[in-house]
Amino acid sequence: MLQILGKTSSINVRKVLWTCAELGLPFEQEDWGSGFRATHVPEFLALNPNGMVPVIKDGEFVLWESNSIIRYLAGRYHGEALYPADPCERAKCDQWIDWQASELNRSWSYAFLAMVRRSPAHQDSREIDVSWANWTRHMAIVERQLEFTGAFIAGPSFSLADIPIALSVNRWLETPLRHDDFRAVAAYMERLATREGFREYCRNGTP
Structure with missing residues (x-):
């Protein structure tokens, strides 16, 4: 059975858990990371030299990096409805998956660590304001894209890109700062609420 190593409070672990839910894929999950089993022990570093979660073990196959994992799972376990075989449609998914990792993730770091994680090293009010802006x-880029598609981030149908x-x-919604009135984003989250994986691993009160 697929093994997922990583604590469920991690946003990157929840990408993998939600993907498994969409694929109907059974798994065993072990809590690793801050507050649980340490990831900088030799046992874990042998699996991921970065000492970060998630890691999966699928039989003898080991993989880390959350976006690589969800792509692998969709490809390995007949997830064509999530991750299309057509190169153009797949590329649309990939651009949003990669953008989430390379651009969107970087934008929230300071504000999130300050307001949610309450990190003592991230309490400069000016830096919080810059990060939040x-x-x-x-x-706002997400809002405009959702206005354009009228449905999901990569087009009219739910795809792997919607998970990250x-x-x-x-x-963003769970961080206690003033939020702009992004109506397409609000409608998007309501649209996703019909999905069990969304309810269990995304809109579950965990930021």
């Missing part, structure tokens, strides 16, 4: 600017994007939207 940058995060909101990136959320929706988790990021949830994090």
Whole structure:
């Protein structure tokens, strides 16, 4: 059975858990990371030299990096409805998956660590304001894309790209700062509420 190593409070672990829910894929999950089993012990570093979660073990196959994992699972376990075989449609998914990791993730770091994690090292009010403004600017990109598609982030149908994007939207909504009135984003989250994986691993009160 597929093994998932990583604590369920991690946004990147929840990408993998939600993907498994969409695929109807059974798994065993072990809590690793801050507050649980340490990831900088030799046992874990042998699996991921970065000492970060998630890691999966699928039989003898080991993989880390959350976006690589969800792509692998969709490809390995007949997830064509999530991750299309057509190169153009797949590329649309990939651009949003990669954008979430390379751009959107970076925008929230300071504000999230300050307001949610309460990190003592991230309490400069000016830096919080700058980070929040940058995060909101990136959320405006999501808003415009959802206005364009009228449905989901990569087009009219739910896709693998919606998993990291929706988790990021949830994090934005759960951070206690003033939020712009992004109506397409609000409608998007309501649209996703019919999905069991969304309810269990995204809109569950965990940022």
